[in-house]
Amino acid sequence: MTTRVEDQQGEAGGERISDAEHAVMEALWKHSPQTAAEVCETVCKDRGWSMPTVKTLLSRLVQKGALATQPDGRRFLYTPLIARSAYVGGESRRLVDRLFGGRAAPLLAHLAQEEALSQDDIAEIERLLREMKK
Amino acid sequence: MTTRVEDQQGEAGGERISDAEHAVMEALWKHSPQTAAEVCETVCKDRGWSMPTVKTLLSRLVQKGALATQPDGRRFLYTPLIARSAYVGGESRRLVDRLFGGRAAPLLAHLAQEEALSQDDIAEIERLLREMKK
DNA sequence: CCACTACGATTACACCTGTAATCTGAATGG
DNA sequence: CCATTCAGATTACAGGTGTAATCGTAGTGG
Known part of the structure; x- marks a missing residue:
């Protein structure tokens, strides 16, 4: 790695x-x-x-x-010249790599603990996950 | 805000x-x-x-x-003197605030698109969400 | 007891970043 | 045609960051 x-x-x-x-x-x-x-x-x-x-x-x-x-x-x-999504993706990736060994789950756990997740967020994330699994 | x-x-x-x-x-x-x-x-x-x-x-x-x-x-x-979790939490929060208007769901969506989420991650996140909702 | 070594402290220095003043050249109103 | 104005370009400069050499001093082996 x-x-x-x-x-x-x-x-x-x-x-x-x-x-x-x-x-x-x-x-x-x-x-x-x-x-x-x-x-x-x-x-x-x-x-x-x-x-x-x-x-x-x-x-x-x-x-x-x-x-x-x-x-x-x-x-x-x-x-x-660079798309916002590319920038945002890069930055997110950098953070996850640097702080969470590339795993997104611990990030989410932290955000959850910090109450950075609203009920809406949770619902939306679940929806995303369902789509992802398809 | x-x-x-x-x-x-x-x-x-x-x-x-x-x-x-x-x-x-x-x-x-x-x-x-x-x-x-x-x-x-x-x-x-x-x-x-x-x-x-x-x-x-x-x-x-x-x-x-x-x-x-x-x-x-x-x-x-x-x-x-500062706990890793405090640092990590702060940095995550900063990123989410700066790039996603404080919403975690879009972050997750980006990570998903980048294939930064493994099946294991997805499973773990679902578990987290279930616990959170309890 | 003294030269050497192993530390932390001090200093260095180039590059990046935030923030801005000043310069220069071109358009424009008279 | 010339002075004013307005845009970008150049220069500035302090503070942070990455990276390190050097200094001073306190133990340690002989």
């Missing part, structure tokens, strides 16, 4: 996405393409950021191959 | 534990107390670290309040 395949979040962009960068990605996953100003519109409020910060994060994400730019007049439109 | 309670991993030590530091914690969670040399014995192989690296990480963890030291002759014995 420990076959670190260095394939964290899909094929596009091997670099890791930091927490702040992730906030920007979320904005673009919600809706894209967007200009820097539009992204700021979304994230600056929540995180208390200023435009330059968003610009920096966008640039870094472009460098990392996580975003594509497409010129639109004098500004850029940014579009995610 | 978004009630960031800044209580990441239990009461002892508010600071975050980094990835490298986590490897050291794992060694000490497996068995404690241990000397720096013993910890190195465990982690240096796997991670390709040298003694000084382990020493640094141990010091940082002590600073962060994640480890207690207890002098044993001329060296120290290190003992975790």
Whole structure:
């Protein structure tokens, strides 16, 4: 084991996405393409950021191959190059590998203990499991 | 919502534990107390670290309040101050909050899609759910 | 008693991250 | 045509992280 395949979040962009960068990605996953100003519109409020910060994060994400730019007049439109599901899947996998030896069941047990599972969650998970077994 | 309670991993030590530091914690969670040399014995192989690296990480963890030291002759014995379950719970929670809006079910769905769930996992999860509902 | 060794402590240093100011060049209003 | 403005690019900088060399000091073998 420990076959670190260095394939964290899909094929596009091997670099890791930091927490702040992730906030920007979320904005673009919600809706894209967007200009820097539009992204700021979304994230600056929540995180208390200023435009330059968003610009920096966008640039870094472009460098990392996580975003594509497409010129639109004098500004850029940014579009995610990696799918949210790929990112989310990668991160989840990383956590499960790191903390639970790759087993999902103990994760669930922990979430359960922390009361992170509502009755609805439980019902939905059961439904998922039934489907999976089919 | 978004009630960031800044209580990441239990009461002892508010600071975050980094990835490298986590490897050291794992060694000490497996068995404690241990000397720096013993910890190195465990982690240096796997991670390709040298003694000084382990020493640094141990010091940082002590600073962060994640480890207690207890002098044993001329060296120290290190003992975790935060429980593994608290750390693991905190990290899981963080992930679920950040990526799944706090809902565990979508996480499970992703793991399922990635084939991160074995038949055994599924069985165990079902057992957990049954217990939870009782 | 002293040189050596085995520790922890201190210092180092490059890279990443969060956060932003400043620079530069192009569009635009007058 | 020129000054203003607005966008991206460049630079900045402190703090965290990974990784380690070096320092100081306290026992230990001779």
